[in-house]
Every structure is written in structure tokens, then in C-alpha cells.
Amino acid sequence: MSNDRVRVRGLSIFRPIIYGNTAVVLTQKERDASPTPDHTHRWTVAVRSAASPPDGDQVGGADDLSYFIKRVSFKLHDTYPNPSRNVDKSPFELTETGWGEFEIQIRITFVTESGEKAATLYHHLKLHPWTASGEPEIPPLDVAMKLGPVHSWQYDEVVFNDPYQNFLNVLTSHPPTPLPKSKRKPVPFHLAHPASLEASKGGTPEFTMQMAKEEEERLKEARARVVEEQEKWRAMLIEKENELVDLQKRVNGIEAA
Amino acid sequence: MNVSAADIRSVFNVPDAAVAGPSQIKKPTTTVRKPEGMPRELYALIGPSTPALSAQLAKPRLKQKPNFGGIAPRTKWHVSILLSQYFVISYSSDRELRTFKNPARKGDLELRHWEKAGTDSAADYPFAKYDVQPNSYQYSLDEYTRLLEDRDWTKEETDYLLSVVKEYDSRWYIVHDRYNFPGGPERTLEDLKDRYCSVCRKLIRNRPWAGDDASKTLLISSYQFDKEREVTRKKYLKSLEDRTPDQIAEEEALYVEVKRLEQNERRFKRDRENLLRTLAGIDSGLPDIVEDDPLPLAILEGSKTKTKKTKGVAEAESPATPAATPAPTVKKPIKSAAYDAQHCIIRTETPSAAIATKAAHQPAYLRSFKLPAPKAAIAPKVTQALAELGISHTRLVMPTRENALLLDSLIEATTTLVETKRAYDKAEYEIQVLKNRLGVREKSQPAEGTEGKVEGSAGMGVDDVQVGKEAEETEGEDGRAQSILSARSGGRSRKHARRSMSISSVDTVSTRANNKRQKRN
Numbered sequence: 001m002s003n004d005r006v007r008v009r010g011l012s013i014f015r016p017i018i019y020g021n022t023a024v025v026l027t028q029k030e031r032d033a034s035p036t037p038d039h040t041h042r043w044t045v046a047v048r049s050a051a052s053p054p055d056g057d058q059v060g061g062a063d064d065l066s067y068f069i070k071r072v073s074f075k076l077h078d079t080y081p082n083p084s085r086n087v088d089k090s091p092f093e094l095t096e097t098g099w100g101e102f103e104i105q106i107r108i109t110f111v112t113e114s115g116e117k118a119a120t121l122y123h124h125l126k127l128h129p130w131t132a133s134g135e136p137e138i139p140p141l142d143v144a145m146k147l148g149p150v151h152s153w154q155y156d157e158v159v160f161n162d163p164y165q166n167f168l169n170v171l172t173s174h175p176p177t178p179l180p181k182s183k184r185k186p187v188p189f190h191l192a193h194p195a196s197l198e199a200s201k202g203g204t205p206e207f208t209m210q211m212a213k214e215e216e217e218r219l220k221e222a223r224a225r226v227v228e229e230q231e232k233w234r235a236m237l238i239e240k241e242n243e244l245v246d247l248q249k250r251v252n253g254i255e256a257a
Numbered sequence: 258m259n260v261s262a263a264d265i266r267s268v269f270n271v272p273d274a275a276v277a278g279p280s281q282i283k284k285p286t287t288t289v290r291k292p293e294g295m296p297r298e299l300y301a302l303i304g305p306s307t308p309a310l311s312a313q314l315a316k317p318r319l320k321q322k323p324n325f326g327g328i329a330p331r332t333k334w335h336v337s338i339l340l341s342q343y344f345v346i347s348y349s350s351d352r353e354l355r356t357f358k359n360p361a362r363k364g365d366l367e368l369r370h371w372e373k374a375g376t377d378s379a380a381d382y383p384f385a386k387y388d389v390q391p392n393s394y395q396y397s398l399d400e401y402t403r404l405l406e407d408r409d410w411t412k413e414e415t416d417y418l419l420s421v422v423k424e425y426d427s428r429w430y431i432v433h434d435r436y437n438f439p440g441g442p443e444r445t446l447e448d449l450k451d452r453y454c455s456v457c458r459k460l461i462r463n464r465p466w467a468g469d470d471a472s473k474t475l476l477i478s479s480y481q482f483d484k485e486r487e488v489t490r491k492k493y494l495k496s497l498e499d500r501t502p503d504q505i506a507e508e509e510a511l512y513v514e515v516k517r518l519e520q521n522e523r524r525f526k527r528d529r530e531n532l533l534r535t536l537a538g539i540d541s542g543l544p545d546i547v548e549d550d551p552l553p554l555a556i557l558e559g560s561k562t563k564t565k566k567t568k569g570v571a572e573a574e575s576p577a578t579p580a581a582t583p584a585p586t587v588k589k590p591i592k593s594a595a596y597d598a599q600h601c602i603i604r605t606e607t608p609s610a611a612i613a614t615k616a617a618h619q620p621a622y623l624r625s626f627k628l629p630a631p632k633a634a635i636a637p638k639v640t641q642a643l644a645e646l647g648i649s650h651t652r653l654v655m656p657t658r659e660n661a662l663l664l665d666s667l668i669e670a671t672t673t674l675v676e677t678k679r680a681y682d683k684a685e686y687e688i689q690v691l692k693n694r695l696g697v698r699e700k701s702q703p704a705e706g707t708e709g710k711v712e713g714s715a716g717m718g719v720d721d722v723q724v725g726k727e728a729e730e731t732e733g734e735d736g737r738a739q740s741i742l743s744a745r746s747g748g749r750s751r752k753h754a755r756r757s758m759s760i761s762s763v764d765t766v767s768t769r770a771n772n773k774r775q776k777r778n
Binding site: 007010011012013014015016110114116117119121154155156157158159160161162171172175176178190191192193194195196207211212215216218219220222223224225226227228229230233234235236237238240241243244247248250251254255 | 395396397398464465466467599600601602603604605618619620621622623624625642643646647648649652653654655656657658659660663664666667670671673674677678680681684685687688691692694695698699
């Protein structure tokens with residue numbers, strides 16, 4: 001069709017995704033069996049759809065994202081053999097072992113129909129358990145093992161502006177699984193909301209609409225407090241300004257005299 | 258003022274003859290009836306010519322009279338309260354005299370009143386809730402220069418206006434009556450109201466708002482005031498009042514004439530249509546006959562095209578009230594909204610001027626990359642203030658569109674807060690400087706000015722000056738100490754931020770992302 005490659009103006013369409021990693025501590029047996037016995041953790045870094053599958057023990061990934069993602073490249077630490085790993089089909093994830101945390105560059109290439117350039121994002125590989133203080137803490141391995149898998153995931157939305165008609169058709173024929181409305185599983189921990197630490201414990205977390213709602217509430221509350229504070233300060237400022245004007249008059253009066 | 262009734266009708270854009278004209282003339286055959294609720298004498302006085310008022314003259318619906326349990330008629334009640342100040346009256350057994358405090362009242366005045374014995378004696382005074390304080394707005398110097406500058410108004414006069422309005426509780430006739438700004442020009446009531454409303458509107462619009470947009474728009478629209486329209490309205494009301502009996506009679510006559518013509522026209526048309534139908538069949542006829550032509554004036558002109566034209570012009574000329582002309586919104590069926598939500602589609606108004614070039618296209622991005630950022634100059638302070646509230650503006654748990662917008666308004670509010678604080682510090686500093694200068698002058702002047710003083714007092718004067726200087730110095734040191742403190746705390750917070758950044762995965766992510774974004778831009 002000739003009008004396939006026409007951009008649909010005034011329309012933006014997004015897809016909720018998550019990216020991040022899950023890490024588990026290796027048992028001594030597993031370490032002995034591996035060619036790299038100094039590696040303490042096995043981790044999986046992934047780009048997935050935000051909603052979790054109804055069954056299964058995985059964060060996100062209810063939908064197959066290959067309808068708009070062609071390739072995801074993970075750039076690992078240089079000490080890994082051929083550190084640039086490309087994943088060309090769903091699931092877009094990579095499992096490795098290691099002993100240290102580092103920054104992973106994730107490059108998402110979109111399907112050709114989109115006509116979009118690749119998007120690059122960064123994820124800090126998280127191996128050690130989250131702490132309430134936010135201070136990094138490396139507990140002994142046996143303690144960490146008891147605490148269970150470590151999850152570090154970031155929700156985000158890929159926004160396409162004025163998509164091509166045929167790409168829009170592709171997208172609309174794959175509506176994303178909506179996030180569950182309420183909390184069924186633990187909350188994914190996020191540094192922007194340290195209070196969620198307790199709620200994040202006890203199993204595989206899941207992203208929900210409730211998290212967005214709660215964050216909205218937090219932001220609204222903060223704004224209400226800021227506005228209130230600002231009103232207080234403005235009143236004080238106005239008072240000071242009036243005082244200043246009076247003083248100025250007095251000073252002028254004296255100087256003129 | 259020579260304004261004919263016809264002019265007035267056309268200016269008021271009276272849409273229907275039923276509103277403006279005497280309804281009984283429309284149907285001359287029906288007997289003239291007195292509108293309900295209008296006293297017979299009044300009707301005899303004003304006659305049938307003021308039907309516009311008849312709607313308002315309908316019998317007002319009054320609130321039901323309170324039922325005092327059937328024991329005490331109002332007057333007796335009142336007297337007994339008065340008497341109770343002098344005698345202890347044993348009232349009927351289910352009432353008791355209690356003291357109460359009105360929380361709406363300043364001070365600790367205690368009054369007594371009768372209350373039903375069964376009611377809760379600790380309950381608040383029920384009428385206190387009617388003491389509603391209207392919003393009063395104040396503005397800082399900065400806000401005035403930024404938003405409220407006006408050629409016709411000085412800041413002093415605006416201050417004065419706001420204080421008068423506040424004092425008289427926005428009762429505009431009183432405000433106008435008492436308004437007396439020395440040296441200011443003569444202001445009409447509309448001038449005052451216009452200035453006041455525009456000041457309030459601008460302040461509300463430009464200040465950070467804690468609630469949602471709808472309530473903000475609502476508040477702004479409550480301060481809507483169209484001065485031109487108000488002036489015109491009063492002018493025409495006045496001219497309506499000032500009509501001479503002759504003019505009224507002429508208007509009446511003209512109106513009857515119009516109605517008659519209208520009727521003739523209609524009858525003629527009907528006849529013609531009937532004729533056509535009988536001649537050419539049921540389907541023919543004049544389809545564009547308008548049965549009730551709303552504009553009798555247009556019929557006077559005679560032609561149909563003229564009618565349409567007049568209508569269009571009248572509509573265009575009619576003063577647009579903000580409430581009457583809502584912004585043209587593209588109403589989408591609910592089904593489509595649900596579809597959009599399902600597919601995560603957001604539709605925006607396309608500017609028609611947008612040229613479809615490749616360069617203008619905004620590439621695909623991750624929502625969190627476009628999170629709003631505070632102005633670089635005050636970014637550390639904003640970050641610090643937000644951190645106190647447990648919000649980090651560089652990252653969101655769920656960077657949805659709504660949350661990103663909320664964050665934007667939060668940052669905006671915080672920016673205003675930081676700027677207000679800064680202005681406050683500046684004003685305080687200037688006050689200190691002035692006070693010191695004042696102190697120095699007031700102390701030194703009498704010492705220098707009066708010659709006949711003993712040396713001791715002069716010495717004391719010098720001492721005083723020194724004290725003043727010392728005070729200034731300590732003040733300066735204080736200021737310096739403060740600035741050091743703040744610098745130190747700033748440094749600490751920055752260090753802290755850096756540390757937390759290094760430990761936090763997401764922070765580094767976002768900073769990198771920002772770098773990336775900058776590079777790309």
C-alpha cells in the first residue's frame with residue numbers, strides 16, 4: 001500500500017518496558033563445576049515487557065517484544081570474552097556469571113518498519129542485596145544466599161512520535177498486556193522510593209498500576225507541601241518588603257533632613 | 258441619550274421575541290393575563306409591557322419557617338433571651354442556658370444562649386462555619402514587576418485597592434464608595450473590579466498550584482471579569498431606564514407592527530405552500546420555510562438572505578462570555594478513548610503549520626530520558642529541597658506520562674520556593690543594612706547636632722557609633738558565618754549526593770543518560 005509509509009501526525013504511542021537484572025548466588029558445587037570458579041553470582045540482564053506472566057517466576061515479560069524490537073545489544077565489562085553480546089530474538093536477555101557489579105550498556109534496535117534509530121540506556125548490574133540506607137554493603141555469601149535472588153528493574157516507556165502508518169498497525173495489533181491494578185506480589189525495589197524495601201521482600205516482584213498511583217500520590221503530596229511552604233515564605237517576604245519600604249522612607253527622610 | 262428600543266434589542270442580541278417582547282402581543286387573540294406572583298396594583302401600573310421582568314416577579318420560594326418544637330414563637334424567644342440577662346428565667350424544661358464561645362470571633366468573649374438540653378454541650382458553635390474568609394491575595398515585589406505591571410496603576414495604588422477590597426469583603430459598591438487613593442485618578446467601579454480580578458487571575462495562573470488543573474481553572478474563572486461588557490451592560494440598562502413615555506409607546510407600536518408583518522408573511526407563505534402542494538404534489542413545496550423566525554427585525558428588512566446575514570453578524574458581535582465559548586475540544590467517542598488506552602496511544606493537537614520534514618521528527622525515546630530538570634543555577638537547592646521530601650527528581654519509579662508531568666509541576670513549585678527564599682534573604686539583608694545605617698545616623702546626629710552637650714555625652718555618642726559599628730561587624734560576621742555554613746552544608750549535600758550517586762545504579766544511569774541526551778542534542 002502506498003500510504004503505509006506516511007507518518008500519522010499528532011499521535012504518539014508508547015510501549016511499557018522494564019530493563020534490569022536478577023542475580024542469584026552460586027552454590028559451592030556450581031562454582032567448582034564452572035570454568036571460572038572465582039565467579040560468585042549468576043545473573044540475567046534483560047529487556048522485557050512490563051507486565052509479568054500470570055504464571056512463572058519472572059519479573060515482566062508477559063509479551064513478546066520482538067514485534068517492535070529487532071535486536072538488543074548488551075555491552076558487558078571489558079573483562080568478559082567478547083563483551084558485546086547481541087540478542088536478535090525474544091526473549092531479549094543474557095545470562096552470565098560474575099563476581100562484581102558494573103555498568104551494562106543496553107542498546108535497543110527497533111524493527112525496520114519503525115524507521116527509528118536505536119535507543120541506548122544503562123543499567124547498573126546489581127548482585128548484592130538492597131539495603132535500607134542505600135549504602136552499598138556486601139554481606140557474606142551464605143547470608144546473601146539465604147536472602148534469595150536480587151532484583152533490580154527499572155520501568156520505562158518507549159515513546160514513538162508520529163509513527164509510520166504500517167508501524168502503527170504493527171503496534172496496535174499487539175496491545176501490551178496491562179499491568180495488574182493491585183499488588184499481588186512483592187513490589188520491585190527502587191532507589192527513588194527507599195520505603196519500598198520491606199514491601200519488596202519475599203519473592204519475585206511484579207510491576208503494578210498501583211505503583212504508578214502511589215508515586216503519583218507521593219508527588220502530589222510533595223507538591224502540596226512545597227506550595228504550602230512557598231506560600232508561607234511569600235507572606236514572610238511580603239512582610240519584609242513592606243518593612244524595607246518603611247525603613248527606606250525613614251532613611252531617606254533622615255538623609256534629606 | 259437617544260437609543261431606540263430596537264437598538265437596544267439588537268445590541269442585547271435578544272434571541273427570542275418571547276423574552277424581549279410582550280408575550281401577549283404574539284398571540285393577540287388570547288386575553289391578556291396578569292403574570293403570576295405580580296401584585297394586581299403593580300400590574301395595573303406597569304401594564305403588559307414589561308414581560309422580561311415577569312419571570313423574576315414570580316412568587317419567590319421561601320425557606321420553610323423553622324419549627325421550634327412548637328413551644329416558643331419567635332418573639333417570645335427573643336424577649337426571653339433579653340430578660341435572661343437580668344433574671345434567671347426558668348425556661349421550659351427541655352432548654353437550658355449555656356455559655357458558648359464563637360470560634361469565628363477573635364478574643365475570648367463568652368456569650369450565653371438557650372439550647373436544647375439533650376444536645377452535646379461540647380459541640381462547636383454551629384454558626385461559626387458561616388464565617389468564611391474570602392481568599393485574599395498578596396504579591397511580592399518580584400511578582401508585581403513580573404506579572405502585574407500596568408500603565409494605569411502604580412504598585413502603591415494596587416496595594417491600596419487590595420487592602421480596601423479585603424477590608425470591605427469584596428462588596429464592590431462599598432469598596433467603590435470608600436475608595437480614596439490620595440493623588441490617584443478617579444476610578445469607576447468597573448476599573449477597580451477589573452484591576453482586582455486581573456491581579457487575582459494573574460497570580461493564580463502563575464503560582465504553583467497544589468490541586469489539579471480543573472480546580473485551578475475553576476478558581477480563575479471565578480475571577481473572570483469583562484469590563485467592556487459590564488460597562489456596555491450598564492450603559493444600556495441606563496438608557497432603557499431613561500426612555501421617555503413617547504419612546505416606549507413608539508417601541509410598542511413598532512413591535513406590534515413587526516408582529517403583524519411577521520404574521521402576514523407566515524400566512525402568505527403557508528398559503529403559497531398549500532397552493533404548491535395541491536398543484537404539484539405532496540413532495541414539493543418550500544422546504545426551507547422557517548416556521549418561527551426568531552428575528553422579527555430581519556423580517557422588517559424583508560428578504561431571507563438578509564435574515565441569515567443579520568443572524569451571523571449578530572452572533573459574531575455578541576460579546577463572548579468565557580463560559581459560553583468553551584475551547585473547541587475534539588470530542589472523541591468513549592470507545593476510541595478506551596482503544597487509545599489499550600494501545601497506549603496519546604493524541605495531540607497537530608499544529609497545522611508543522612511541515613512534514615524528516616528533521617522535524619522527534620525520534621523514539623525512553624520516557625525517563627525526558628524527565629524535567631530544574632534550572633541549572635538553582636538545581637542543587639531544588640535537589641536538596643526535594644530530597645527533604647523524599648523525592649528524587651532524576652529518577653522515578655514509574656516514569657509514566659502523568660508522573661512526568663507531575664514531577665514537572667513539582668519542580669516548578671520548588672523552583673519558586675527556592676527563589677522566594679532567596680528573595681527573602683536578600684530583603685532581610687537589606688533591612689539589616691538599612692537598620693544599621695539608621696542606627697548610626699540616629700545616634701550620631703544628636704551628638705553632632707547639639708553643641709552645648711557635655712563631653713561625656715559626645716563620648717557616649719561616639720561609643721554608640723562604635724557599638725553600632727560593632728553590631729554591624731558581628732552582623733557581617735554572622736552573615737559570613739551563615740554563608741560558610743550554608744556553603745559547607747551545600748558542599749556536604751553535594752558530596753552526599755555524589756556518594757549516593759556512586760552507590761546507586763539508577764542515578765549513574767540517569768546521569769549518563771543525560772549526558773547522552775546532551776550529546777545527541
